[in-house]
Amino acid sequence: MxxxxxxxxxxxxxxxxxxxxxxxxxxxxxxxxxxxxxxxxxxxxxxxxxxxxxxxxxxxxxxxxxxxxxxxxxxxxxxxxxxxxxxxxxxxxxNNGYLDSKPKSLDIRLGNLCNLKCRMCNSAQSSQIQKENKVLIELHGKQIFDKDTLDEQDPFVL
Structure with missing residues (x-):
């Protein structure tokens, strides 16, 4: 890929x-x-x-x-x-891992321009997620959760 x-x-x-x-x-x-x-x-x-x-x-x-x-x-x-x-x-x-053959398939991702925001995706693959991440960082800063916040939620996390 x-x-x-x-x-x-x-x-x-x-x-x-x-x-x-x-x-x-x-x-x-x-x-x-x-x-x-x-x-x-x-x-x-x-x-x-x-x-x-x-x-x-x-x-x-x-x-x-x-x-x-x-x-x-x-x-x-x-x-x-x-x-x-x-x-x-x-x-x-x-041959210590050397292959004469070529790759059988190649997944080429030319950019992240995408109109979707699929849950399993990320900002490198989706421009919509990237746009949303920029807004969230502007609103909340880069680190949304700190260790104390996560520790407070610990009893609720399975």
């Missing part, structure tokens, strides 16, 4: 807080080709972790969903009819 900022992400459910700091430039399609990004150290390392049955931190959102008994984006994509994600796993492992 190429997000609205031109960064190539593994998928739409990636846990960005676990991306390495050095990844900003290496995943930027304005600075590197998709071919370079596809076989960057980050992507090769991620493939090797998955091939070794490890659970990469950048995929923690899916692991959490699966641990809760819910269907994750990873599982949904894997089971999509017509989505072929077959690769030569042995060759990929022998």
């Amino acid at each position: 190429i997000d609205t900022h031109g960064r190539a992400e593994v998928c739409c459910a990636i846990s960005e807080e676990f991306l390495p700091n050095s990844s900003e430039d290496c995943l930027d399609v304005n600075k590197r080709s998709i071919k370079e990004i596809w076989n960057s150290d980050f992507y090769k390392s991620l493939r090797m972790q998955l091939l070794n049955n490890e659970k990469p931190l950048v995929c923690s959102r899916c692991w959490y969903e699966e641990d809760q008994g819910r269907k994750s984006v990873r599982e949904a994509t894997k089971n999509d009819a017509g989505f072929d994600c077959t690769i030569d796993l042995d060759k990929c492992k022998e």
